[in-house]
Amino acid sequence: MLAYVIRRIAYLVPVLFVLTVVVFTFVEMLPGNIIDTLVGTEGNNDPEVRKILEKEYGLDQPVYVRYVKWLGRALQGDFGNSLVTRRPVTVELMSGIPATVYLALVGISLSMLIAVPLGTIAAVRRNTAIDYTAQVTSLIGISIPEFWFAILCVLFFSLYLGWLPSSGFANPFEDPWASLKFLILPAAAVGFRQAAYTTRLTRSSMLDEMNKEYVDTARSLGLSERKVIFKYTLRNAMIPTITISGLQLINLLGGTVVLESIFAWPGVGRAIFEAIQQRDYPLVQAGVLVLGVIVVVMNLLVDLTYRLLNPRVKLG
């Protein structure tokens, strides 16, 4: 096991290398450079000044030296200052993380609450009206653009019925009731889409389990159908469902950009999106890198825990 863990951690190195190179290259590929921006705003294009500034920002050095230096600073959590707010980029990003995690967690919980019962019923009552409804709904769920679904929800629940605010955020610790009202629509938009995937997965893994021999054995021993399903098949079928939901949760951290901007949700995704609009590239660069690293590391942790808890998985 230890050797396996070490090998998996070693695999992180190339992954993180690709990630950092992509993110670093992004800023390198922007037309013009920071000197243009600085000189431009001062209205003074003196070559002498440019030289001094280039030296100050290290632009006179070759690309790979700059990459290593940038990486060194990034490792210490120093991504420079936001061009818009002048505050450290790290601070800007960190303030968005709780809201994003909050939305992702609630969304995934909602998704599992819908998907697990629905997928199970669909599998048990296979080829019935319930099954077809579940299948069609989940197909529509994975085909509908999430931003359109979100807009339709706003149109119906906020504008037409007036039950919920159309966008915004309140701190759940200060004002739980208001916070809940703000949360419902975005969480439903996240949850519906994820639930569509999870329902399909739960259904197919339930069907897989129900075809296995131990089910026949259990039935031939005279166990009730209810017991066979809830005590045996469902438990086994939940393994892939839980794994995938964990991965969905991780991916949502970098995947709620669109919903966060529709619902004015103060998360990392919206911070990155606004930074793109305001051309605040240090923030964009750091945001993508931080989210990428979080996703990679969390994926590894999930994988390791999964293998630790489930001895049937071969350590490949």
Place this chain on the structure above:
Amino acid sequence: MTQIEARRLAELDEVRQPSLAERGSRLMAWMGNAWHELRKSRTASIGAVMLVLLFGACIATPWLATQSPIKQNYRERLQPPSEKHLLGTDRMGRDIYSRLLWGGRRLVTIALLAVTFGLCLGIPYGVLSGYFGGKVDTVAMRFIDGLLAMPGLLFYLLIVTLAREWKLEGIANDLVLVFALGFAFMPEVARLSRASVLAEKQKEYVEASRAIGDGSLAIALRQILPNIVSPLIVNATVRLGYVILIVAALSFLGLGTPPPTPDWGSDLAAARDYMETAPLIAAFPGLAICYTVLAFNLFGDGLRDILDPRLAER
């Protein structure tokens, strides 16, 4: 096996050159066959019909569209559906029906090109990596892991932002999108082809080919490749739907093609401001995206059932 047997095995699919008429009737037979196979799965046949309609509309757009998609007419703003404007007009008095058609044609073209590009990059990569194995394979696959770890939407955001900063417009802008989407599809294709190659590599026909002295590359491309096509087709079909969702999401965020180019995502975003007074404007592009993605998903799902008989029994 003896050398003669091996040669026979390897030559089995080398057919004599057919005449044009023969080819025609073979094509008809193949299509009849394909439709017969498709009928086995209801999802696949519904998806196929939806796709035929979609592609038909995309090809016939210049004849189907009744008005210019970009001509503004302020006297006819925000009109409900009528004989002149089949689906009404948007906030600038442009014909929504024509905009939908032209936007769809562009969107579907981008998706098809992107997925094809991803296949062209990923298949050789995966096939060669799996075929050679050993150190080459390890290094090649670590690189793929690195690409797969990149959160998709964020990667596209970076690329689209670059395109904006370089002030790319029209075709150039679309091409950048095509390359980015295709490149992001590449790791998945490479992994899938590699896995299939590893499975196929052990089989007799490959051994036979090697016995008669075919080179590695010839075996990889001529013998193995045709046998790994079916999982790739399913994957590519589902990917087309995903690509369309991503492109629409990017242009919804205002990072797609600049106006006035008809575009489902940005048309939907623009319609948000008129949601209360003219909700239909937002409904049409949304429905169009939904229809397209659903068509690809249905077809892909059904195809998977047909090509994998183990699943079809369900």
